[in-house]
Amino acid sequence: MENKELFRLLAGKNSLRLELELKLNDMIKREYYTKSQIILKPGQIPNRAWFIEKGSAMGFVFKEEKKVPFWFWNENDIMVPLNSFFNQVPSETYIELLEPSILLSISFEDVQEILLGFPESNDYVRKIMQDYQKMSEKRILEFAAYTPEEHYLHLMRDCPAIFRKASVESIAAYLGISRKTLNRIRSRTRRF
């Protein structure tokens, strides 16, 4: 069955209604991208919501000529710039693929059609937003309540995949510290 992983993610332990699955199968587009492709830029209005079937991506902004990543997405993640997609306003951030990737996507218009035609889909969208919110709050607490070293170790535990895909520079900026500090932490915590 196509798009199996995505549907499982949307419906949780239940399944999607068959009509909805069929409809979505018609709407969903599968596209192949190469490493380092930029799929969203500031000023663009994102007209599709993505799901990463294979690969990974990073959301970032520029601060004084430097990329500051604020989000990483991995395989099986739903990737939606919530504000700019749902309000159809220009993005303020970039999204860049970290490796060759396969993305599923659905257009804004199709999402609207689904929301109108399938009332339960409102719950699915709400669930997606809650998950983002939960991760954001966790992230904020990591910044506010933990030392850089704790923050790093938590990221390492919760999301080890990142470390095989993003540069040390990016991870340091994501943690809000300098590359030097991240190097220090890594040599300090390396266990042989």
Next chain:
Amino acid sequence: MENKELFRLLAGKNSLRLELELKLNDMIKREYYTKSQIILKPGQIPNRAWFIEKGSAMGFVFKEEKKVPFWFWNENDIMVPLNSFFNQVPSETYIELLEPSILLSISFEDVQEILLGFPESNDYVRKIMQDYQKMSEKRILEFAAYTPEEHYLHLMRDCPAIFRKASVESIAAYLGISRKTLNRIRSRTRRF
């Protein structure tokens, strides 16, 4: 008209349908609280979503015997612990009022009833979540991309009300820095 500010916030530039307004007026409870009252504790399932008609509040956790605030709410803010309220799972955080406050609130069951009976209310809930998400991402970027001083100055600009309501200790913890550092920043940036 009762609950005017809340309705304006929900509907944006349009108005709520009259039927919905009447229904909400029936459901909404107005309650008076004193300073420092704790209205949500870890372990509790929040059964109401709040709107601050008057007053302010702070969400926090404890880290090593110290309060770490992760969110401040002010007058005319919708105050909902998104994850624990909508999934009806135990909260992991505290919410404490910073001053004598008047809160409007609606129960989880009533929200469900509204969502079923008034399809457009799904948009209102989505809007609330988007606003939270937008603020969270802003917050994350403040941590990742700005120095403590910049972070402080932005907070000062965007939310000066906080400084009249929360302690220096709380604001420092909210910014992820020590009280000493916040004091240094303040004396450095004070302009006479």
Next chain:
DNA sequence: TTCGTTTTGGGACATTTGTCCCTTTTTTCC
């Protein structure tokens, strides 16, 4: 009001982090 408690601001010093380098290693692209 008054006394006890809490909060605030700042000094001294230790620790951590950042900046600026340079060298080595890894990656990228003909």
Next chain:
DNA sequence: GGAAAAAAGGGACAAATGTCCCAAAACGAA
């Protein structure tokens, strides 16, 4: 495969932040 470019790790020093204080100010309950 090999040259050029990019990324990583770490040394030396400067800058910042944190911890532990204490005294002054503000607050709060009787």
